[in-house]
Amino acid sequence: MSSTPPATTDSPAPPPAAAVPLPGPVEVSGPSELMAEGPALARLVGFVGLFLLVLGTVVVVATRATGQARLLPEGWGFLFAGLGVAMMLYHAVTDGEQEVRRMYGLLAATLLLVALVAAVLPGAPKGSPDKVIGHYLLPWGLTGGFLALLFAIPFVRHETDELFRSIGLNGILAVGALLCVGVLVKGVQDPDWLAGTGLALAVLGLSFLAAYLGQVNTDEGTGYTVAFALGAVGAAAALYAAGRAAFPAVLYDGPSVLRNEFQALDAWKVAGRAGVVLAALGLVALGALGKFPGWLRASLAAVGLTTAAVFVLASTKAVLTQPPAPFLVPGGLLIGGIGLTYLMLALGVCSDAQFVTLTRREFSTYFYSPIGYLVLAGMALIHWAGYVLFVNLLSSATMGGREAMPEPIVRNYIFALFPVIGVTVQVAALTMRLFAEEKRSGTLEVLFTAPVNEWVTVASKFVATWAFFMLCWLPVGLFLIALRMEGGAPFDYRPLLGYYVALGATGAAFVAMGLLLSALTNNQIIAAMLTFLGMLGFLLNFVGAAMNIGLNPTLMAFLNKLSYLRLWGTALGGQLPVRDVVLWLSLAVFFLFTSVKVLEVRRWR
Numbered sequence: 034m035s036s037t038p039p040a041t042t043d044s045p046a047p048p049p050a051a052a053v054p055l056p057g058p059v060e061v062s063g064p065s066e067l068m069a070e071g072p073a074l075a076r077l078v079g080f081v082g083l084f085l086l087v088l089g090t091v092v093v094v095a096t097r098a099t100g101q102a103r104l105l106p107e108g109w110g111f112l113f114a115g116l117g118v119a120m121m122l123y124h125a126v127t128d129g130e131q132e133v134r135r136m137y138g139l140l141a142a143t144l145l146l147v148a149l150v151a152a153v154l155p156g157a158p159k160g161s162p163d164k165v166i167g168h169y170l171l172p173w174g175l176t177g178g179f180l181a182l183l184f185a186i187p188f189v190r191h192e193t194d195e196l197f198r199s200i201g202l203n204g205i206l207a208v209g210a211l212l213c214v215g216v217l218v219k220g221v222q223d224p225d226w227l228a229g230t231g232l233a234l235a236v237l238g239l240s241f242l243a244a245y246l247g248q249v250n251t252d253e254g255t256g257y258t259v260a261f262a263l264g265a266v267g268a269a270a271a272l273y274a275a276g277r278a279a280f281p282a283v284l285y286d287g288p289s290v291l292r293n294e295f296q297a298l299d300a301w302k303v304a305g306r307a308g309v310v311l312a313a314l315g316l317v318a319l320g321a322l323g324k325f326p327g328w329l330r331a332s333l334a335a336v337g338l339t340t341a342a343v344f345v346l347a348s349t350k351a352v353l354t355q356p357p358a359p360f361l362v363p364g365g366l367l368i369g370g371i372g373l374t375y376l377m378l379a380l381g382v383c384s385d386a387q388f389v390t391l392t393r394r395e396f397s398t399y400f401y402s403p404i405g406y407l408v409l410a411g412m413a414l415i416h417w418a419g420y421v422l423f424v425n426l427l428s429s430a431t432m433g434g435r436e437a438m439p440e441p442i443v444r445n446y447i448f449a450l451f452p453v454i455g456v457t458v459q460v461a462a463l464t465m466r467l468f469a470e471e472k473r474s475g476t477l478e479v480l481f482t483a484p485v486n487e488w489v490t491v492a493s494k495f496v497a498t499w500a501f502f503m504l505c506w507l508p509v510g511l512f513l514i515a516l517r518m519e520g521g522a523p524f525d526y527r528p529l530l531g532y533y534v535a536l537g538a539t540g541a542a543f544v545a546m547g548l549l550l551s552a553l554t555n556n557q558i559i560a561a562m563l564t565f566l567g568m569l570g571f572l573l574n575f576v577g578a579a580m581n582i583g584l585n586p587t588l589m590a591f592l593n594k595l596s597y598l599r600l601w602g603t604a605l606g607g608q609l610p611v612r613d614v615v616l617w618l619s620l621a622v623f624f625l626f627t628s629v630k631v632l633e634v635r636r637w638r
Contacts, residue, residue, distance in 0.1 A: 082124065415455040543571075575599055
């Protein structure tokens with residue numbers, strides 16, 4: 034048996050793999066770098082604004098240099114320049130690119146340098162061959178400083194480099210502190226200076242410090258220190274004004290002021306003097322027993338002891354033999370008012386009390402909504418129109434060869450149609466949203482659930498709105514200051530101070546009335562219309578009393594008392610009826626009390 038070997042299959046080996054060519058280098062090309070589209074519209078607006086600013090400046094300079102208008106009237110030059118500045122400010126706020134923000138920062142520094150040059154550059158007032166330093170401070174220096182602040186704010190807000198931001202913030206702080214403190218120091222030496230240049234510089238300095246505090250943390254650190262120092266300076270200025278106005282007069286009068294016409298001691302006058310001394314000692318006791326910081330205790334003790342010592346000494350003998358110089362008007366009022374403004378701003382920044390916090394919230398709301406800027410712009414436009422008519426009236430009286438206008442000439446400026454229209458619409462626009470908007474949005478219920486008293490809520494809304502109301506009337510005084518400095522002829526400005534007191538009292542009643550009407554409805558438009566009708570009612574009181582159409586004498590007297598125009602006219606005439614001021618303040622308290630009761634009813638519902 035034979036065996037056959039197994040069959041084997043010889044399979045050919047696979048051919049070697051063909052050499053595959055390696056791929057060549059591949060070009061790696063990423064996508065093109067995408068650049069964020071810049072704010073084209075804002076830059077276009079800024080470029081057009083720059084062109085208008087240059088054009089307006091050329092027109093004004095050419096007109097002032099040659100004495101006659103060549104291309105355009107000087108008024109058009111100011112209009113173009115103002116419009117150009119507004120358009121450039123829009124660009125500065127909306128465009129935060131590095132080159133743009135630093136360009137505007139450099140512009141702010143340049144404008145500040147221009148203001149400084151205008152402050153020290155000598156010039157000759159009209160009708161005087163002698164040059165005085167600071168002649169160009171108003172209006173050119175003040176305008177340059179204000180524009181510098183407006184352009185510096187967006188620069189420090191957009192700047193990300195800590196070095197440049199620190200330079201901008203420190204510059205704003207330095208200018209504000211120098212102006213705020215310097216104005217008070219100069220005002221103490223020359224109180225009459227405050228009625229013109231000083232008041233304008235105080236407003237500018239406070240604006241710089243407010244801008245600084247708005248850009249830094251005020252809960253601690255440098256921001257808190259600056260706010261605290263501002264409050265301390267303001268309190269010191271207010272105390273100085275009160276002491277200088279009262280102490281010399283008391284020390285000069287001596288004990289004779291406590292006697293009646295029969296040289297016998299007047300019981301009421303003695304009681305009043307004793308009340309002042311007891312109140313001063315109570316201030317000392319409050320500082321000793323209250324839980325206050327050491328510096329506040331020492332300050333209260335110093336103020337109380339000094340006041341008590343002066344009045345006790347004046348009750349025994351007349352220390353001064355020469356009558357003191359008048360100080361209360363205008364120096365005392367202006368220094369005290371400036372100091373209280375500093376103090377209120379510092380308290381609004383530093384304090385965490387419920388009332389202060391809610392007031393700060395309400396006041397800032399006007400600057401976070403268009404209504405606040407619209408009211409400010411509208412009132413500024415109304416004041417400007419009234420100022421133009423007033424200047425034309427003065428010019429026509431001078432050119433017509435008529436006699437000079439009798440004092441007080443400010444009566445013809447304020448007691449006119451434009452301010453009446455402005456205050457009627459202004460109150461309705463400011464107060465319509467106070468409670469009506471909170472009811473509509475449901476935030477009032479949230480506020481009611483918080484541990485906040487109704488009085489605190491109503492008072493905070495009232496104080497914030499009243500402060501904004503008075504802020505809108507600030508251009509009235511600034512226009513007159515500019516007129517006094519530019520015209521070179523002083524006028525009696527003391528009625529203007531009385532007018533602001535009357536305006537504050539009547540404005541308190543207006544705002545309180547609008548707040549009450551806003552609390553009665555959920556609709557802002559209805560609240561605005563009701564407030565508008567209320568303001569028309571106050572206006573018709575003046576019309577009805579002025580027409581004297583056979584009304585009952587008692588009714589006529591009632592209409593006169595409720596006519597704010599009559600009070601304005603009396604104050605502008607150089608007299609300030611205190612009883613009427615108290616009446617309007619009492620009316621404001623009544624409206625506020627009613628608003629609180631309305632909120633209490635709503636809470637219980």
